[in-house]
Amino acid sequence: MTVVAMPSGRMPGAATAEPILTVDNIVKQFETPDGVLTAVDNVSLSVRPGEFFGVIGPSGCGKSTLFNIIGGLLDGYDGTVRVAGETVDGPHPSIGMIFQEESTFPWRSVIDNVAFPLEIAGLPKSERYDRARHFVSLVGLDGFERRFPAELSGGMRQRVSMARTLAAQPKIMLMDEPFAALDEQTRLLLGDKVLQIQQELKQTTLLITHNITEAVQLSDRIMVMTYRPGKVKRIVEIDLPRPRTSEIVSSEAFGRYVAQIWSDLREEATRGLVEDESRKLRGGAGAPP
Amino acid sequence: MTRPVPFSQRRYFPAVLGLGSFAAFVIAVEFLVYADILNRFIIPPPSDVIGAFPRVIMEEHVLARFTQTALEALAASVLVTIFGVAGGVLLYQFTLLRRATETWVAAIAAAPLVLMYPLYLVIFGRNATTIVMMGFTAGLAPIILKTLEGLSGTRRVLINVGRSFNLTRSQQFWKILFPAALPTIFVGMRLGLIFALINIVGVEYLINFGGLGQLINELAERYDLAGTYAAICFVILVSIIVFALTERLERWLRPAG
Numbered sequence: 410m411t412v413v414a415m416p417s418g419r420m421p422g423a424a425t426a427e428p429i430l431t432v433d434n435i436v437k438q439f440e441t442p443d444g445v446l447t448a449v450d451n452v453s454l455s456v457r458p459g460e461f462f463g464v465i466g467p468s469g470c471g472k473s474t475l476f477n478i479i480g481g482l483l484d485g486y487d488g489t490v491r492v493a494g495e496t497v498d499g500p501h502p503s504i505g506m507i508f509q510e511e512s513t514f515p516w517r518s519v520i521d522n523v524a525f526p527l528e529i530a531g532l533p534k535s536e537r538y539d540r541a542r543h544f545v546s547l548v549g550l551d552g553f554e555r556r557f558p559a560e561l562s563g564g565m566r567q568r569v570s571m572a573r574t575l576a577a578q579p580k581i582m583l584m585d586e587p588f589a590a591l592d593e594q595t596r597l598l599l600g601d602k603v604l605q606i607q608q609e610l611k612q613t614t615l616l617i618t619h620n621i622t623e624a625v626q627l628s629d630r631i632m633v634m635t636y637r638p639g640k641v642k643r644i645v646e647i648d649l650p651r652p653r654t655s656e657i658v659s660s661e662a663f664g665r666y667v668a669q670i671w672s673d674l675r676e677e678a679t680r681g682l683v684e685d686e687s688r689k690l691r692g693g694a695g696a697p698p
Numbered sequence: 699m700t701r702p703v704p705f706s707q708r709r710y711f712p713a714v715l716g717l718g719s720f721a722a723f724v725i726a727v728e729f730l731v732y733a734d735i736l737n738r739f740i741i742p743p744p745s746d747v748i749g750a751f752p753r754v755i756m757e758e759h760v761l762a763r764f765t766q767t768a769l770e771a772l773a774a775s776v777l778v779t780i781f782g783v784a785g786g787v788l789l790y791q792f793t794l795l796r797r798a799t800e801t802w803v804a805a806i807a808a809a810p811l812v813l814m815y816p817l818y819l820v821i822f823g824r825n826a827t828t829i830v831m832m833g834f835t836a837g838l839a840p841i842i843l844k845t846l847e848g849l850s851g852t853r854r855v856l857i858n859v860g861r862s863f864n865l866t867r868s869q870q871f872w873k874i875l876f877p878a879a880l881p882t883i884f885v886g887m888r889l890g891l892i893f894a895l896i897n898i899v900g901v902e903y904l905i906n907f908g909g910l911g912q913l914i915n916e917l918a919e920r921y922d923l924a925g926t927y928a929a930i931c932f933v934i935l936v937s938i939i940v941f942a943l944t945e946r947l948e949r950w951l952r953p954a955g
């Protein structure tokens with residue numbers, strides 16, 4: 410693991426701040442019909458309070474698995490996850506998750522989906538709808554409050570689940586490709602919104618993405634993961650001024666970060682493709698039809 | 699200015715089409731009987747069946763019988779729904795129980811349970827309880843199986859959403875598993891209620907006790923074919939009512955399909 414230290418000084422005392430989230434030597438293996446598969450291999454990271462931490466890596470490298478472990482949804486792994494110093498075992502109340510798959514409740518309207526965590530928390534009806542409406546409008550779904558998920562597009566549904574997790578106002582947000590189903594413009598604008606909310610609420614955010622531009626635009630640091638088994642290839646410090654908006658994309662420093670991460674990622678993606686191809690060939694040769 | 703909606707896309711079109719096809723079918727049967735292509739001693743002309751309605755209503759007290767069958771069907775439906783859903787939930791919660799009994803339940807669903815009526819006669823006597831219990835027995839298995847299927851089929855990610863929001867076990871069940879399973883549970887209910895109704899009318903017929911089944915038995919014995927078919931129309935009415943009620947219930951429990 411190489412840590413590229415960029416000239417810093419932007420966050421005074423950042424290095425000494427107690428990490429809010431620490432992940433130590435996580436190893437997760439799955440039993441599959443073709444043997445044991447190591448999905449996450451010895452991943453360690455620590456995230457400072459209020460930090461925006463990007464995670465990027467080739468498809469199938471174990472990013473979602475890592476998030477499910479941090480979120481307490483998977484067990485049977487080695488290593489430890491700590492929130493504010495305390496070891497977690499199961500879902501932690503200060504962690505909120507946005508899932509990669511479609512996860513809205515089809516039997517609830519948009520507003521009732523977003524109000525869900527507030528209902529669980531026992532907020533009175535009027536208050537929870539007020540708050541839910543605020544988050545619905547934040548993700549740009551004004552006027553769709555009474556619609557049901559089946560009446561929305563994929564990107565709109567993803568924004569509903571995003572608003573639902575935001576409404577719970579967790580201290581730590583784990584977002585697994587929340588923008589994947591969106592077009593580039595909406596993605597950039599929603600990225601701005603997320604940054605704005607994150608800065609306002611001082612939320613610690615971990616974001617998985619395949620989009621390098623998005624990662625650099627949003628993150629304080631980016632962890633690049635290797636192709637299977639998923640290890641930490643590099644953690645890159647993004648030293649761009651805040652507050653950032655999507656306009657930063659056109660700056661020269663931005664371009665340098667993108668190029669650097671792209672070269673890391675290209676190595677891994679190429680390796681992934683080659684391995685997949687050769688596995689297919691090996692599987693195909695001599696195997697009965 | 700709005701363009702006129704084509705006739706085939708209007709809201710009432712399916713209903714009109716359905717009724718129209720039914721009317722066309724009735725007219726075709728009428729014609730075939732008069733043309734002596736269908737034997738009128740097996741299939742009475744529909745006009746005779748319609749003509750038999752006043753007689754069946756006035757002389758055979760069909761309304762009282764209809765009420766009796768409808769109440770038996772309602773009682774069996776309530777019982778079968780409560781116990782069927784509860785059974786499915788139990789099998790879902792306890793893996794051991796599920797492994798031990800799932801095949802049995804599936805086998806029971808396929809068995810000709812109506813043949814159990816002599817046993818029920820001995821247990822409950824020749825009365826409405828036997829009939830309701832026969833309906834209950836016949837409808838139970840499909841509801842248990844479909845409830846189990848619906849609960850087990852809940853998408854993993856929805857369960858994870860609940861877990862990440864720290865739901866308690868009972869919240870997890872009532873707020874996620876149950877609503878997610880509802881459409882499948884209702885498929886089971888429709889199947890189970892059909893089985894129950896068939897058995898209720900069938901047992902009424904067999905033990906010559908109770909509502910419409912007994913009436914059909916008597917009319918058939920008297921070789922009053924038109925009257926028999928008219929009485930069968932009332933059985934269909936019971937089934938329509940039961941279905942309309944389940945549909946209402948489903949809309950109420952889960953507003954968006």
Ligand SMILES: Nc1ncnc2c1ncn2[C@@H]1O[C@H](COP(=O)(O)OP(=O)(O)OP(=O)(O)O)[C@@H](O)[C@H]1O
Nearest residue numbers: 439440441448467468469470471472473474475509
């Ligand atoms: N429950 C499971 N059982 C067996 N293998 C699994 C399971 N979950 C994930 N895997 C495997 O672990 C590896 C990592 O999966 P994961 O979903 O974490 O990838 P990812 O990095 O999120 O990929 P993507 O970017 O495509 O979402 C994959 O090879 C996958 O097949």
Ligand SMILES: [Mg+2]
Nearest residue numbers: 472473474509
């Ligand atoms: Mg993933």
